[in-house]
Amino acid sequence: MAAVQVSPAPKETLPKSRVSESSPLFEPLNVPGQQDTAALGLGLSSPFPLSFKVTAASSLSGSIEAIRRSFKQSGDLARLMKQHGGAVLVRGLPIQTPDYYSRVAHAFGFRPHIEVGRPPLRTVLAPNLPIWPRSEYGWRTINPAWLTFCALELPDSGGGTPITSAIYIARELSRQRPKFFSELLTKGVKYVYRYTVIPLVFVSNTGPGVRGGGGGGGGAYGRDVTDEDTDEMARNKIENGVRRHRHRFVWHEDGSISVTHMVPVGAMVRRGLPSAVTTGRTTPPPTYGDGTSIDVEDLDLLLKLAEDGAVDVERGKGGTSCSSTGGTRQIPAAR
Numbered sequence: 001m002a003a004v005q006v007s008p009a010p011k012e013t014l015p016k017s018r019v020s021e022s023s024p025l026f027e028p029l030n031v032p033g034q035q036d037t038a039a040l041g042l043g044l045s046s047p048f049p050l051s052f053k054v055t056a057a058s059s060l061s062g063s064i065e066a067i068r069r070s071f072k073q074s075g076d077l078a079r080l081m082k083q084h085g086g087a088v089l090v091r092g093l094p095i096q097t098p099d100y101y102s103r104v105a106h107a108f109g110f111r112p113h114i115e116v117g118r119p120p121l122r123t124v125l126a127p128n129l130p131i132w133p134r135s136e137y138g139w140r141t142i143n144p145a146w147l148t149f150c151a152l153e154l155p156d157s158g159g160g161t162p163i164t165s166a167i168y169i170a171r172e173l174s175r176q177r178p179k180f181f182s183e184l185l186t187k188g189v190k191y192v193y194r195y196t197v198i199p200l201v202f203v204s205n206t207g208p209g210v211r212g213g214g215g216g217g218g219g220a221y222g223r224d225v226t227d228e229d230t231d232e233m234a235r236n237k238i239e240n241g242v243r244r245h246r247h248r249f250v251w252h253e254d255g256s257i258s259v260t261h262m263v264p265v266g267a268m269v270r271r272g273l274p275s276a277v278t279t280g281r282t283t284p285p286p287t288y289g290d291g292t293s294i295d296v297e298d299l300d301l302l303l304k305l306a307e308d309g310a311v312d313v314e315r316g317k318g319g320t321s322c323s324s325t326g327g328t329r330q331i332p333a334a335r
Contacts, residue, residue, distance in 0.1 A: 026052040027052060052088075054092030067108060133164065160312040162312050180295070184288075195258075222241065225238065235251070
């Protein structure tokens with residue numbers, strides 16, 4: 001989908017810092033490729049993503065206080081996210097370290113999210129390889145309300161972040177593949193992750209360990225497991241973690257565990273939150289919730305829509321990055 005050029009958001013839609021009412025902290029920012037939410041199917045005309053920048057340099061503590069007054073106390077962030085298709089880009093915040101990033105994220109008033117069944121294992125990619133379109137929480141039913149990203153280290157070139165609105169994907173699916181769209185709404189999607197085991201350390205070939213081993217935060221389900229736990233105690237704790245969102249799991253003779261993830265796609269599409277699709281190219285493909293197969297052509301269309309409808313956001317300090325780069329990049333994320 002070609003980008004639809006839109007005018008920047010009017011200043012009255014942007015939050016004003018109550019630190020200095022006469023000098024707003026933020027001002028509109030034009031981002032190449034911004035799209036019109038009306039063209040995406042939202043029903044009103046606003047730029048996607050909403051983009052703005054800090055008007056003047058500020059200390060970390062000053063920025064945190066301004067964010068609290070402009071967003072947390074006023075409630076403007078939720079209103080702006082809804083109006084602009086679910087994505088906001090902020091540039092110019094003095095984020096230099098992971099700790100700074102954490103403090104800024106907390107300033108927005110987000111409640112900390114506790115991961116349950118997080119399958120992805122973050123690996124280092126070659127600079128010429130992109131991270132393909134996907135949903136950050138495509139296979140889980142316990143999801144954070146907000147996802148934030150920032151760039152701490154920027155590459156010499158490239159490294160933009162393609163973001164795609166699920167509103168656009170849902171509209172185009174209903175138009176181009178109405179049967180596929182209907183099947184997703186009625187059946188949902190099913191996917192099985194199998195986590196292998198090394199003595200006392202559960203490791204997944206599709207994600208972090210159930211108990212630890214690469215994912216951080218206690219692995220996918222082992223947050224409460226300790227080194228002092230026996231195998232039986234660890235297994236009981238892991239099963240309790242799985243049952244927080246799914247009761248379909250199987251322990252195998254080799255000690256590995258398979259968990260069946262069932263995602264109610266209808267709820268995701270009706271919320272219309274920005275997302276991208278997971279193509280299943282490096283792992284077994286998903287099926288419909290009833291176990292029937294999904295045509296590869298339909299999955300290919302999802303990928304094409306995610307790519308064609310993307311806005312490639314060039315990042316600055318505090319921006320995001322998911323595509324190929326010409327140098328080193330460091331991108332922390334918060335839920």
